[in-house]
Amino acid sequence: MAKRVGLLTAGGDSPGLNAVLRGIGKAAIEHFGMEVMGFRDGFRGLMEDRTLELDEPTLSGILTVGGTILGTSRDKPHRMPVGGRVLDMTDLIVKNYQKHDLDVLVCLGGGGTQKNAHRLMRKGLNIITLPKTIDNDIGLTDTSLGFDTALTIATEAIDRLHSTAHSHHRVIVVETMGHKAGWLALGAGLASGADVILIPEIPYDVRKVSQAILARSRLGKRFSIVAVAEGAVPKPGTDIYAGDKKKRQAKPAGSRARRGEPEMGAIQVGHAMRLAQELEILTGLESRVTILGYLQRGGTPSAGDRLLATRLGTACAAFIREGIHGVMVAARGEGTRPVPLGDVAGKRKTVPRNHPWIQSARLVGTSLGD
Numbered sequence: 001m002a003k004r005v006g007l008l009t010a011g012g013d014s015p016g017l018n019a020v021l022r023g024i025g026k027a028a029i030e031h032f033g034m035e036v037m038g039f040r041d042g043f044r045g046l047m048e049d050r051t052l053e054l055d056e057p058t059l060s061g062i063l064t065v066g067g068t069i070l071g072t073s074r075d076k077p078h079r080m081p082v083g084g085r086v087l088d089m090t091d092l093i094v095k096n097y098q099k100h101d102l103d104v105l106v107c108l109g110g111g112g113t114q115k116n117a118h119r120l121m122r123k124g125l126n127i128i129t130l131p132k133t134i135d136n137d138i139g140l141t142d143t144s145l146g147f148d149t150a151l152t153i154a155t156e157a158i159d160r161l162h163s164t165a166h167s168h169h170r171v172i173v174v175e176t177m178g179h180k181a182g183w184l185a186l187g188a189g190l191a192s193g194a195d196v197i198l199i200p201e202i203p204y205d206v207r208k209v210s211q212a213i214l215a216r217s218r219l220g221k222r223f224s225i226v227a228v229a230e231g232a233v234p235k236p237g238t239d240i241y242a243g244d245k246k247k248r249q250a251k252p253a254g255s256r257a258r259r260g261e262p263e264m265g266a267i268q269v270g271h272a273m274r275l276a277q278e279l280e281i282l283t284g285l286e287s288r289v290t291i292l293g294y295l296q297r298g299g300t301p302s303a304g305d306r307l308l309a310t311r312l313g314t315a316c317a318a319f320i321r322e323g324i325h326g327v328m329v330a331a332r333g334e335g336t337r338p339v340p341l342g343d344v345a346g347k348r349k350t351v352p353r354n355h356p357w358i359q360s361a362r363l364v365g366t367s368l369g370d
């Protein structure tokens with residue numbers, strides 16, 4: 001009997017998702033003679049039994065297409081919005097998995113998806129996951145699908161901001177995504193020569209940042225680029241408005257990290273704007289803000305992500321053929337490694353303070369706000 005494989009994409013979309021669906025599907029169908037079906041919109045489609053047959057014609061021509069042909073959502077099996085209520089729909093998901101007589105369910109997603117997939121594994125489903133997120137914050141894998149493309153997009157954007165900052169003698173604060181990890185801000189900031197890089201892992205002192213900017217000014221470089229991760233936070237007690245009620249602005253919403261833990265995707269306003277305001281006050285230089293947002297998740301995947309997607313996808317098909325499940329297909333060096341899903345779920349990979357990228361940034365004179 002041909003093995004039957006279910007696929008779903010969950011969480012934030014990223015470039016490379018369709019490339020990995022293609023990698024899994026073509027290897028499984030054409031090389032290993034398996035049957036493959038997709039569920040639409042993440043775990044919600046599995047609960048509602050909304051499917052898409054993934055045959056060769058459907059998988060053809062999607063290697064370079066952004067987003068996911070299956071659609072995605074952030075809905076969780078055990079906390080599914082249904083008819084205005086939030087219900088545990090795990091049992092219906094298990095029933096649909098059995099109804100389709102699946103040998104394995106492959107879930108492509110970020111940290112939240114790894115946890116949700118692990119819950120389904122504990123309910124007896126055969127699960128394999130692949131690491132997908134532009135944040136690069138999934139543990140036990142060298143990297144994740146989408147990160148290379150987002151890094152390229154953010155780097156090219158920051159490159160472009162240099163010329164306008166230089167022309168107008170301005171401070172440009174550019175905010176990257178990354179949730180609570182600083183990989184995107186650090187990588188793109190280093191690659192584009194940002195003068196300041198602020199990441200969640202190193203709480204910053206805005207006075208230290210302004211001193212770095214003023215030091216550049218004294219050398220005749222009357223502009224600076226500040227790359228700030230959306231999850232970056234100020235060091236406690238460094239608020240420049242402390243004690244001076246007159247100067248206190250209406251407190252902006254701030255980033256997700258500073259507001260506690262609203263649902264992923266909550267609108268984050270104010271973090272970069274507030275930082276720019278503070279820097280304009282402290283340095284006397286005009287400051288402007290660019291929030292890269294969803295540009296970092298858009299469009300065709302980079303060559304690196306296409307290679308990663310095909311590597312992980314075909315390895316996933318090979319693991320299925322060997323009857324391996326209960327694992328994440330991790331990127332390791334030039335190859336892949338099946339890592340127990342229980343070891344991955346709930347583990348966020350943040351930037352170690354002694355990471356080589358941080359050492360390099362300091363050695364080229366970048367301020368990290370500390």
Ligand code: F6P
Nearest residue numbers: 012133134135177178179264265
């Ligand atoms: O996890 C990927 C990501 O793009 C984060 O970097 C960002 O904070 C979040 O998703 C945005 O969530 P949503 O797409 O639900 O608005």
